[in-house]
Amino acid sequence: MLTGQVLAGKPVTVGLYDATNTLVTSVAANANGTFSLTAPAGTYTVRATASGFLSAQGSTTLTSGGTSTIPTITLLAGDLDGNNVIDQLDALTIGMNYNAASPAAADLNNDGVINVLDLELLAQNYRETGPTVWQ
Amino acid sequence: MKSVTALSLAILLALAIVVNVSAQSTESIWLTANTTAYKTGETVIAVVNATSATPIQGFTFQIRYDPACLRPVNAVSTIPGMNALPLPQISGLADGSYASTTPQTVNGALAEVRFTALKGCQTNLTLESAALAVRNAEGFAAPLPSVAIGEKNVALMIDKEVVSAQSPETLAGSVLPLEPPAASAPNYSGWLIALLLAVIVGVMYGAFKLFQIGTSPVSTSTSRPTFSEPSQLPTLQIKHGPNAGKNFTLNKLPCFIGRDPINEIRLDDPHIIGQHAKIFEKDNGYYLMDLGGETFINGQVVRRGSTILKSGDVVRLGKSALLVFGS
Numbered sequence: 112m113l114t115g116q117v118l119a120g121k122p123v124t125v126g127l128y129d130a131t132n133t134l135v136t137s138v139a140a141n142a143n144g145t146f147s148l149t150a151p152a153g154t155y156t157v158r159a160t161a162s163g164f165l166s167a168q169g170s171t172t173l174t175s176g177g178t179s180t181i182p183t184i185t186l187l188a189g190d191l192d193g194n195n196v197i198d199q200l201d202a203l204t205i206g207m208n209y210n211a212a213s214p215a216a217a218d219l220n221n222d223g224v225i226n227v228l229d230l231e232l233l234a235q236n237y238r239e240t241g242p243t244v245w246q
Numbered sequence: 247m248k249s250v251t252a253l254s255l256a257i258l259l260a261l262a263i264v265v266n267v268s269a270q271s272t273e274s275i276w277l278t279a280n281t282t283a284y285k286t287g288e289t290v291i292a293v294v295n296a297t298s299a300t301p302i303q304g305f306t307f308q309i310r311y312d313p314a315c316l317r318p319v320n321a322v323s324t325i326p327g328m329n330a331l332p333l334p335q336i337s338g339l340a341d342g343s344y345a346s347t348t349p350q351t352v353n354g355a356l357a358e359v360r361f362t363a364l365k366g367c368q369t370n371l372t373l374e375s376a377a378l379a380v381r382n383a384e385g386f387a388a389p390l391p392s393v394a395i396g397e398k399n400v401a402l403m404i405d406k407e408v409v410s411a412q413s414p415e416t417l418a419g420s421v422l423p424l425e426p427p428a429a430s431a432p433n434y435s436g437w438l439i440a441l442l443l444a445v446i447v448g449v450m451y452g453a454f455k456l457f458q459i460g461t462s463p464v465s466t467s468t469s470r471p472t473f474s475e476p477s478q479l480p481t482l483q484i485k486h487g488p489n490a491g492k493n494f495t496l497n498k499l500p501c502f503i504g505r506d507p508i509n510e511i512r513l514d515d516p517h518i519i520g521q522h523a524k525i526f527e528k529d530n531g532y533y534l535m536d537l538g539g540e541t542f543i544n545g546q547v548v549r550r551g552s553t554i555l556k557s558g559d560v561v562r563l564g565k566s567a568l569l570v571f572g573s
Binding site: 191192199200201202203204205206207208209211213214216217227231232235236237238 | 303304306329331332333334341343344345346347377379381384385386387388389485486542544545546560562568570
């Protein structure tokens with residue numbers, strides 16, 4: 112079993128992928144970001160995603176009957192289009208949809224409206240690229 | 247024979263239409279400057295231009311400059327409705343992003359980027375990247391494909407002769423609107439809107455000139471900052487936190503901000519320290535200095551130093567207070 116915690120202002124999904132990058136299992140993290148995943152013993156790629164955030168990715172090895180814990184990680188807000196870089200086009204999406212509610216990926220603080228608060232979150236991570244190393 | 251001639255004419259006509267459509271759909275971006283010879287201390291105005299047959303909802307550019315020769319001052323879009331998105335800048339690269347909630351037609355200047363010439367030198371401005379963007383069906387910004395980048399380089403000759411410091415000119419752009427959109431406006435005709443804009447710009451310019459010749463109370467007033475009335479003095483709008491909705495006109499500088507009553511602007515916010523930050527004026531610019539609390543400008547931390555403030559900058563103090571600077 113794998114346990115851990117992923118912090119983001121939005122719902123987080125954590126998945127385990129095998130050597131061929133095929134999804135083995137995934138789970139929606141709890142509201143506080145904690146999660147647990149069960150899979151057969153082996154080495155996996157673990158990936159955390161949240162809409163509008165850079166994903167985080169690491170490697171983990173599960174043993175039969177054992178529990179592994181991966182360090183807590185905070186996802187970086189601002190990758191609205193999911194291309195693994197927080198760039199000018201992500202910022203433009205906020206500007207084009209100002210005071211609207213969609214696309215949901217642009218509502219980075221999950222308060223139901225796309226505005227300067229979301230832009231400020233993006234600005235903190237401007238030019239960051241992903242996936243963030245998680246180990 | 248007649249049918250062959252008719253067919254040929256039809257083909258020619260079709261070709262002409264295709265060629266015409268092709269010519270109209272050409273999108274391009276290029277860089278120009280108002281002039282290429284300057285003296286030290288003068289303002290260099292670089293203009294990002296574009297033509298596009300497709301109305302756009304945003305554009306971006308990155309202009310490489312030599313920070314030893316030029317210091318960026320500000321940038322605005324000249325397209326009505328196109329708002330600047332305040333994003334962190336890095337030395338040597340003027341990074342501009344502008345967006346509109348509605349499609350805008352562009353044919354000419356997109357944005358003006360102003361620099362101050364620092365010393366005698368030969369230097370270049372280089373349009374390193376640029377894009378025109380539309381809002382796709384999912385609501386995301388998407389670059390228009392096949393936009394040609396025209397003239398990328400502008401060579402500048404800066405003379406070492408120093409002129410007296412120039413004051414920034416009145417700019418007719420805007421930053422991201424921070425208020426909810428107004429109710430739909432009546433459908434005024436274009437000339438009426440242009441007339442209104444001209445009057446507004448004229449009034450702003452006149453007020454700005456008054457400000458420059460020293461009739462402003464900025465340097466002489468001993469009063470506290472006031473809730474803002476229509477004014478050309480710098481302002482702070484509080485957009486988030488316990489004091490959201492308050493607007494201040496900075497009619498006394500330096501202006502201290504913090505939780506203690508001794509501050510010119512007192513913010514009753516548990517995440518703000520007694521004396522959190524101050525705004526002061528220097529060399530015709532406004533600066534924000536952090537005094538020990540958590541202070542960010544456009545998401546970039548300010549630690550025990552001062553950073554120049556530009557109109558539209560988003561300042562965060564502590565964890566919740568979000569202020570927008572206007573000048």
